[in-house]
Amino acid sequence: MDYKNLAHNRFIRFVGARLLLTVLTAFFVAAVVFFAIRAIPGDPAITILGTDSTAEERAELRVVMGLEQPLLVQFFGWLGRLITGDLGYSYSQGRAVSEIVGPALENTALLGGAATLIAVVLALVMGNLATSSVRAVRRTIDWVEAFFLSAPQYSVALLLLIAFAVLLPLFPAGGLRSRGDGGFLDVAAHLVLPATALALAPGAQMARSLKTSIATLQATELLPALRARGLSPWRLAVHAHHNALPPMITVLGIQVGTMLGGALFVENIFSIPGLGALVVQSVALRDYTLVQAVALLIAVVFVLVLLVSDVINALLDPRIRVGRA
């Protein structure tokens, strides 16, 4: 019982250390976003009021926006407001940023969820085919993997759009819901192409990790031993995949970053009103309050995903939490 307690404490200590690191990283990420946006040349007051505004109007707005305060005061003020949920005011949309990002976050989460699902299926199929005993199959998977890993998401998105929405109109070419519909099947049909465009690289990356794990396992005598004990092929496969799970989760966590980056382009191509499309729009409109908030949100989501993937791994594999804590 003592022993059990100890392991428990170690887990809590691991999560605590990891949480502290996450908060620190999030703080520095916020600093990078804040100072990058602040370093943009030009007067934000002119951007908002236009060049025909008077000097007094601009000065007044600068005071209202807090731009006359020292940079560090501005930074910590901004950070404090962020923590209370006040993300600022978007001048291009005339609304509070927090009202705008809510639905966008939801749409991006939907897209990301669908992409993750496709990526996992893809990884299981490709990873197993890559360890096939047939040479031609392995060769083909090698090439498919090379394509999936390096083809940019926006070019994949355009290829899918041309192939399966224009030449062969199987799926809708854009949006998230049809007018007057919006049921599960409708949303799913809208998600297939953009989610696939985002899923290829993460899927191939996870397939690589799965392939390595399975190959490592095949070099040991575990599988023949289990087979000799009379386990069914299905149970054997479960055993083979169990060891592969933690590295795959780590890869998936990192690849969420790739997906979030890719969402910038893919949401634009398929006109999905998510965070990525919002960033690109607000860049075009020079609404830097909105860019700042959304960029930070994307980075924080990514940092949190990395935290969650590490914690899940620590739960799955005791060696990780003991080794690092």
Added chain:
Amino acid sequence: MTEILTKERRADVAPPTQTVTPRFRRRALLTRLPLRSQVALVLVAFVALIVTAAPVLPIADPFTGSLSDRLLPFFSDGYVLGTDSQGRDMLSRLVYGTRTSLIAGVVPILIATSIGLVIGTIAGLAGKKVNTILMRAVDVLFAFPGVLLSLLLAITLGVGLGTLIIALSVVWIAPIARIAETEVTRIRDLDFVTVARASGATLPSILGRQIVPVALPAVLAYATSLVGANVAIAGGLGFIGLGVPSPEPELGSILQEMQVAIYNNPGLALAPVILIVALSMLFPLVGDGFREAISGRGQDS
């Protein structure tokens, strides 16, 4: 007694090449590359040759177009690959666009490799404190998806080829520094470095003769692979209007311009897509090949 001494001396002066059997003699690096990497390398060289020779090639001017010839399909009169939305010759736009994309793809990696190598080497050789600080800074850069970081930097620095190159360089410093640090840390404790240190070699000499030359191949192979991802990001920034400003041709912005043709003339949009995909794929093929050849795994397969 004397016999033993001469024996030892003889072993001492025996040229080391005699003990190496021909079976283990190193073949030239290029011939040790896997076939697909050799093919990719030849293709990269071919593309580089074409875009370098672009000014003397018999192709149209990429900037002038006639408004009556807008969005012509492939093999139109005088336009082998058709025209873009402003009636400019697509073949010429693509050749010059590939040149810009290659520059935006390769130069930032060169810059990032130089800086990343320095940071990684310092972190690998310095004490624990310096290492922790440097590597935590690298971790913070890792917390940004590469596209997002480059986007932030691109809007901070303003659009243009020069600023694009700076923004992309910053993105790749972190990954390269991390690889360099791993390599240097690994090499630092190997026997031949200890021997060099014990025989009184100075730090610059150890760095220049033992550590950097041994760490470099792995770092360079990795950097070569990264060129592909960098071409992809550079094209992406061009695609959302943050790359090289028009009318300068660049594959990403050509792609964005050609999006309008998707419904009526998908082929026109396909050409820049294929070029970007090809460039993004070729460099990782070359880089991974080099990595395999260096680690010796290439000889097995």
